[in-house]
Amino acid sequence: MKINEILKPTFWKVVSVIIVTIGLVSTFYRFTRGLGATTNLHDMAPWGLWIGFDFLGVGLAAAGFTIAATVHIFHLHKYEPMVRPAILTAFIGYSIVVCLLVVDLGRPENFWHPLVMWNIHSVMFEITWCLICYTTVLILEFAPVVLEKFNLTAPIKYLRIISIPVVIAGVLFSTLHQSSFGSLYLIVPGKLHPLWYSSLLPVHFYISCIASGLSMIIFESFLIARAFPKDEGFHHTELKMNILSGASFAVLVALIAGFLLKSYDFINNGKISLLIKPSAETYLFYLEIITGTIVPISLLSFKKFREDKKWLYIISICVISGLILNRLNVSITGLIASSGVNYFPSFDEISITAMLVVLGVFAFRIVAKNFHLFEAAESHETVKERI
Amino acid sequence: MLKENGILFDVTLCVGCGSCYKKCKEVNSLPQANNDFLKDHLSNNTYTVVEQYDKLYTRKLCMHCNEPACASVCLVGAIKKSPTGAVVYDGDKCIGCRYCMQACPHKVPRYEWSSTKPRIRKCIMCNNRVQEGKLPGCAEICPTEATLFGNIDKLIEVAKNRLKDNPEKYYQHIYGLEEAGGSHVLIISPVPFEQLGYVSKLPKESMPEFTMRAMEKIPSVVVGGGVFLSAMYWLTKRKNQIAKEEKNNTHGN
Numbered sequence: 001m002k003i004n005e006i007l008k009p010t011f012w013k014v015v016s017v018i019i020v021t022i023g024l025v026s027t028f029y030r031f032t033r034g035l036g037a038t039t040n041l042h043d044m045a046p047w048g049l050w051i052g053f054d055f056l057g058v059g060l061a062a063a064g065f066t067i068a069a070t071v072h073i074f075h076l077h078k079y080e081p082m083v084r085p086a087i088l089t090a091f092i093g094y095s096i097v098v099c100l101l102v103v104d105l106g107r108p109e110n111f112w113h114p115l116v117m118w119n120i121h122s123v124m125f126e127i128t129w130c131l132i133c134y135t136t137v138l139i140l141e142f143a144p145v146v147l148e149k150f151n152l153t154a155p156i157k158y159l160r161i162i163s164i165p166v167v168i169a170g171v172l173f174s175t176l177h178q179s180s181f182g183s184l185y186l187i188v189p190g191k192l193h194p195l196w197y198s199s200l201l202p203v204h205f206y207i208s209c210i211a212s213g214l215s216m217i218i219f220e221s222f223l224i225a226r227a228f229p230k231d232e233g234f235h236h237t238e239l240k241m242n243i244l245s246g247a248s249f250a251v252l253v254a255l256i257a258g259f260l261l262k263s264y265d266f267i268n269n270g271k272i273s274l275l276i277k278p279s280a281e282t283y284l285f286y287l288e289i290i291t292g293t294i295v296p297i298s299l300l301s302f303k304k305f306r307e308d309k310k311w312l313y314i315i316s317i318c319v320i321s322g323l324i325l326n327r328l329n330v331s332i333t334g335l336i337a338s339s340g341v342n343y344f345p346s347f348d349e350i351s352i353t354a355m356l357v358v359l360g361v362f363a364f365r366i367v368a369k370n371f372h373l374f375e376a377a378e379s380h381e382t383v384k385e386r387i
Numbered sequence: 388m389l390k391e392n393g394i395l396f397d398v399t400l401c402v403g404c405g406s407c408y409k410k411c412k413e414v415n416s417l418p419q420a421n422n423d424f425l426k427d428h429l430s431n432n433t434y435t436v437v438e439q440y441d442k443l444y445t446r447k448l449c450m451h452c453n454e455p456a457c458a459s460v461c462l463v464g465a466i467k468k469s470p471t472g473a474v475v476y477d478g479d480k481c482i483g484c485r486y487c488m489q490a491c492p493h494k495v496p497r498y499e500w501s502s503t504k505p506r507i508r509k510c511i512m513c514n515n516r517v518q519e520g521k522l523p524g525c526a527e528i529c530p531t532e533a534t535l536f537g538n539i540d541k542l543i544e545v546a547k548n549r550l551k552d553n554p555e556k557y558y559q560h561i562y563g564l565e566e567a568g569g570s571h572v573l574i575i576s577p578v579p580f581e582q583l584g585y586v587s588k589l590p591k592e593s594m595p596e597f598t599m600r601a602m603e604k605i606p607s608v609v610v611g612g613g614v615f616l617s618a619m620y621w622l623t624k625r626k627n628q629i630a631k632e633e634k635n636n637t638h639g640n
Contacts, residue, residue, distance in 0.1 A: 031503075032503070033503070034500065034501055034502055034503040034505065035498075035500055035505065036499075036500030036501040036502075036505075037501065041500065042500075043429075043430070043488065043497050043498060043500075044494065046485040046488040046489055046498065047485065047489055069616070072620075073616050073619055073620045073623070074619055074620075074623050075620075075623040075624055075626075075627050076623075104484075105482050105483045105484060106481070106482070106483020106484075106485065106498065106505040107481060107482050107483040107504065107505070108483075110463075110480075110481070110482040110483070111482060113463045113480060113482050114462050114463055114482070117463035117464055117465075117480055118463075118464070119459075119461055119462055119463065119464040121459050121595065121598075121599070121602070122459065122460050122461060122462040122486075123460065123598055123601075123602065124460060124461075124462040124484060124486050125462035125463075126602070126605070128462060164620060168613060168616045168617065168620070171612065171616055172608075172609055172612050172613060172616075175608060175612060176605060176608065176609070179601075183598060183601045183602070184486070186597045186598045186600075186601055187456050187459070187460060187490045187594050187595070187597050187598050188489065188490060188492075189590060189597060190492055190586065190588070190589060190590075191489075199597070199600070199601075202601050
C-alpha cells in the first residue's frame with residue numbers, strides 16, 4: 001500500500017486516531033497519578049470496568065479453542081477456514097485483556113510476581129498461569145501463518161509435529177480459565193446477587209463462552225466479508241453459509257445447554273421467586289436472558305433462520321450482547337447492591353478501554369492484509385490427500 | 388511454640404472513649420482523619436473505628452479469620468495467616484489486584500487509591516508489637532477492658548462464661564466464633580449483631596471452602612479432558628480414514 005493511501009483520511013481513521021490519542025493521555029495519567037485520580041474505583045467497589053471488560057473479552061475470544069478443537073481434534077475440516085481468524089481473534093483478545101489487567105493492577109511493575117510467588121489455592125493464580133500458557137499456545141498455533149509468509153519452512157515442520165498436543169493443551173487451558181473466571185466469584189456468596197451467584201458459576205461461564213465465542217466468529221465473518229472484499233484482492237473472505245449455519249447450530253446446542261443448566265440451578269436452589277421480585281437486578285437479568293438466550297434459541301431452532309444471512313447476523317449480535325450483559329452483571333451490577341456505592345466507570349477508564357479495542361481492530365486489519373489469514377494453508381490432511 | 392492470639396471485644400463494657408482509635412493511629416503512625424472519631428470509618432488511614440448505635444458503642448476492625456478469604460485468594464501470597472493468629476500483609480509482594488478486597492466477607496481491606504505505589508491497609512493485630520511481647524495498641528490502652536487480647540481458646544472461654552453468667556445482659560451469640568468459619572476477633576453484645584452494623588447471615592463454613600469445591604475438580608478435568616480429546620482425535624481420524632478407504636474401494640470397483 002502506498003503512503004498516500006495510508007495517510008488519506010477517512011471517517012474511521014480520524015475517529016480511531018482521536019480515540020487512541022485520548023487513550024494514550026489517559027494511560028499516561030493512570031500511571032503517573034494512580035488509580036484513585038483516574039478511576040471511579042472505590043474501597044467498596046474495588047473492581048470496575050477494566051476487570052468487567054477482561055471478563056467479556058476472554059469470553060468472546062473463546063472461539064480460539066473451540067474452532068481449533070473442531071478442526072484439529074474432531075477432524076471436521078469443513079471449518080478449516082475459520083481456524084486462523086479465530087486464533088488471531090483469540091490472540092488479539094487476550095492481548096487486550098492482559099494489557100487491561102496490567103493497567104488495572106495497583107502495582108503494575110510487580111506483574112511478574114505470580115511467576116515466582118505462588119499461592120496454588122488462589123483462583124487468580126490459576127487464571128494467571130492459564131492465561132500465560134494459553135497465550136503461548138496461541139502464539140504456537142499462529143506462528144505457521146507468520147513463518148510461511150517469510151518462507152521459513154523448517155520451523156513449521158517442527159510445529160506440525162507438536163501441533164496436536166498443543167491444540168489439546170490449548171483446549172484444556174481454556175476450559176480451566178474460562179470456567180475459573182466464574183470461580184472467582186464463588187467466594188462472595190453474600191455479595192454477588194443471588195440471580196447470578198451459583199455454585200455452578202464456573203460451568204455457566206464455560207458453556208456461555210462456547211456459545212458466544214462461536215457467535216463472535218460468525219459475526220466477524222460478516223465484518224471480514226465486508227472489510228476485505230474480493231475486488232480489493234482478498235480471497236476466501238466471502239461468506240460461506242454452510243460453515244456459518246453449521247457453527248450456528250453449535251451455538252444453539254450450547255445456548256440450550258446453558259439455559260437448562262440455569263433452569264436447574266434456579267429450581268434446585270429455590271431462586272424462582274427472585275424472578276418476580278421487582279428490582280434493577282431482575283430487569284437486567286431479564287434483559288440478559290431474553291437477548292442472549294431466549295431470542296437466539298427460538299430463532300436458531302428454525303433451519304430457515306440458521307441459513308439466512310441477515311438473521312444469522314442479528315442472532316450473533318444477540319448472543320454477543322447477552323454475554324457482555326452477563327459478564328458485566330456478574331462483575332459490576334450484581335455487586336452494586338451489597339457494596340452500597342454506585343460505581344460507574346470514569347472517563348479515563350472508558351478511554352483506555354476504547355483505545356485498546358481500537359488498537360485490537362487495527363492489529364487484526366494489519367495481519368489480515370499482510371498474511372494469509374483467510375486462505376487456510378493446506379492442512380496436512382489436504383496435503384496427504386494430494387499425495 | 389507461638390500461641391494463637393485473638394481479641395475479645397465486649398460491647399457492654401465499651402464507653403465509647405475512642406482511646407483504641409487514637410492509640411491505633413499512634414502505633415501505626417497514621418494521620419488523624421477526622422476530629423470526631425465517631426464519624427470516621429475504616430480507610431487506608433484508619434484500621435479500627437468506634438461506632439455509635441443508640442447508647443451502644445462497638446468497634447470495627449479486621450476479624451482475623453481462622454481461614455481468611457483474603458489470604459486464600461491472594462495469588463502471590465502477600466496476605467498470610469500468621470501462626471500468631473493475625474492476618475498479616477506483605478506490601479512488597481502485593482501486585483495490587485485487589486481480589487482480597489472483593490473476597491473479604493467482612494468488607495475490611497482498604498486500598499491506598501491515591502498513591503502510585505498503593506498498598507492494602509488493614510489491622511494486623513499489631514503483629515510486630517505482639518512479637519516484641521507487647522499488647523496490640525487498642526487492647527493496651529482500653530480503660531474498661533472492653534477490648535481483651537490473649538490466647539484465643541481462653542478468650543472463647545471468657546466469652547462463653549460471660550454469656551452463661553449474665554444471660555439477661557447478653558444476646559446469646561458470640562460474633563466471630565462461627566461466622567465465615569470462625570475468626571480470631573470475637574464480639575459479644577447485648578443486642579443482635581445486625582443492629583450494630585455487622586455483616587450478618589454469614590455462612591458457618593470458611594469462605595475458601597466455596598472455592599476449593601470447584602478447584603479440587605481441576606485435576607480430574609485436566610486428566611479426563613486430555614484422555615477424551617486424545618481419544619476423539621484418534622477416533623475421528625480413524626473414521627475419516629475408513630470413510631476414505633470405502634470411497635476409494637467403491638471407486639476402484
